[in-house]
Amino acid sequence: MATTTLETAQEGKIWGGGGRPFGAPYGKLMMWFFLISDALTFSGFLAAYGMIRFKDALTWPVAEEVFTHFPFLEGDHPLLYVALMTFILIMSSVTMVLAVHNGEHMNKKGVVLWMLLTIIGGAIFVGSQAWEWYHFIIGSKGGIELNDKTIMHVVAEDGKAISFSQVVHGMEHGHASNHGEVFTQAEVFAAINANEALTLKEPGKAGKSFNRAQTIAALQTSNTVQGANMRHNEYGKQQFANFFFFITGFHGFHVFSGVVINFIIFYNVLLGTYERRGHYQMVEKVGLYWHFVDLVWVFVFTFFYLV
Amino acid sequence: MAQQHPPQGTGWIWKTFWILLIITTVEVALGIIQPEFLEGILFGTRYLNYIFIILTLVKAYYIVAFFMHLKYERKGLQWTIYLPALILIPYLTFIVLTEGYYLFG
Numbered sequence: 001m002a003t004t005t006l007e008t009a010q011e012g013k014i015w016g017g018g019g020r021p022f023g024a025p026y027g028k029l030m031m032w033f034f035l036i037s038d039a040l041t042f043s044g045f046l047a048a049y050g051m052i053r054f055k056d057a058l059t060w061p062v063a064e065e066v067f068t069h070f071p072f073l074e075g076d077h078p079l080l081y082v083a084l085m086t087f088i089l090i091m092s093s094v095t096m097v098l099a100v101h102n103g104e105h106m107n108k109k110g111v112v113l114w115m116l117l118t119i120i121g122g123a124i125f126v127g128s129q130a131w132e133w134y135h136f137i138i139g140s141k142g143g144i145e146l147n148d149k150t151i152m153h154v155v156a157e158d159g160k161a162i163s164f165s166q167v168v169h170g171m172e173h174g175h176a177s178n179h180g181e182v183f184t185q186a187e188v189f190a191a192i193n194a195n196e197a198l199t200l201k202e203p204g205k206a207g208k209s210f211n212r213a214q215t216i217a218a219l220q221t222s223n224t225v226q227g228a229n230m231r232h233n234e235y236g237k238q239q240f241a242n243f244f245f246f247i248t249g250f251h252g253f254h255v256f257s258g259v260v261i262n263f264i265i266f267y268n269v270l271l272g273t274y275e276r277r278g279h280y281q282m283v284e285k286v287g288l289y290w291h292f293v294d295l296v297w298v299f300v301f302t303f304f305y306l307v
Numbered sequence: 308m309a310q311q312h313p314p315q316g317t318g319w320i321w322k323t324f325w326i327l328l329i330i331t332t333v334e335v336a337l338g339i340i341q342p343e344f345l346e347g348i349l350f351g352t353r354y355l356n357y358i359f360i361i362l363t364l365v366k367a368y369y370i371v372a373f374f375m376h377l378k379y380e381r382k383g384l385q386w387t388i389y390l391p392a393l394i395l396i397p398y399l400t401f402i403v404l405t406e407g408y409y410l411f412g
Contacts, residue, residue, distance in 0.1 A: 039392055078339060
């Protein structure tokens with residue numbers, strides 16, 4: 001480093017001015033300070049999520065029952081898809097470190113290759129998130145919304161939630177997920193009324209259960225809900241959907257901007273801007289942002305999908 | 308306080324990658340299996356959740372220390388980053404979750 005001689009000369013009065021106490025360039029320091037404030041923002045969101053979850057601890061939707069889809073596979077596969085997304089993001093973090101590493105050795109070809117892979121990884125992640133949102137929004141099993149806005153799921157004799165598809169078409173012909181098929185309220189309620197085995201149960205660890213008589217009575221004043229948005233949520237508590245959209249959306253926006261910023265820097269690398277400048281510090285700075293996006297995902301993954 | 312440099316070569320990058328991958332795999336496996344003996348409750352949440360949170364913090368450390376190179380920065384810069392996060396985030400979490408607990412009760 002060019003600054004080493006200066007630093008050694010100033011050892012002992014490092015904060016005396018004229019030196020670089022942190023030994024880091026201005027842009028890198030500012031990136032770190034931005035990331036600290038961004039980290040506190042995400043902490044605020046996740047803490048708020050935790051508070052509402054503590055408040056509704058007994059009836060909060062169980063993540064393993066909500067996020068169960070995997071592309072091209074029928075049936076329930078909890079956690080697998082987000083595990084794949086996590087893997088993709090960690091992988092793109094690794095390619096980013098390799099890009100920074102090549103930048104330190106002024107190896108332009110290496111930076112180009114690894115940054116390109118980082119951008120592709122980021123794009124795949126954003127796409128995966130879109131897929132996840134799509135399935136969350138069209139819904140899975142469908143829910144019954146009581147007149148006090150409580151969401152109930154239809155359960156079979158074994159106490160397991162079944163889909164509207166299974167309610168209407170029967171257990172043999174119906175799918176475990178509705179796959180976007182829309183059912184009218186009349187056909188769902190008629191099927192429940194006709195099948196003595198079906199009752200209603202609230203999602204969550206200790207949600208309430210209705211017996212057969214309560215189920216029939218409740219249907220008089222209820223609505224069917226399929227999918228989730230900011231007003232209705234078939235999976236249970238409305239705030240679960242709102243926090244999901246807000247926090248994963250905010251994180252997804254970070255990933256998206258990360259991809260855009262990475263692309264701009266990648267383009268500059270191609271033009272040879274940093275080769276002429278004599279250093280690849282810009283790659284290191286966007287690298288910091290990119291790793292931060294991965295860092296936030298580690299926490300979102302834990303608190304949304306695991307805990 | 309001379310600035311340390313990360314180890315030569317790319318071995319340490321892949322080592323960090325394997326650590327992160329293994330921890331994630333353990334988390335997902337525990338999440339799918341949901342072992343019976345980890346269902347006990349301590350201070351309002353399951354043992355399993357403490358394991359998830361500790362593993363997450365370990366992952367966070369490896370990302371910040373190695374991928375973000377913070378371990379190889381000057382001590383002053385390290386503490387400038389670590390202290391606000393280590394003081395404010397647990398504090399915020401503590402007061403907000405306590406409030407949530409009272410809302411539940």
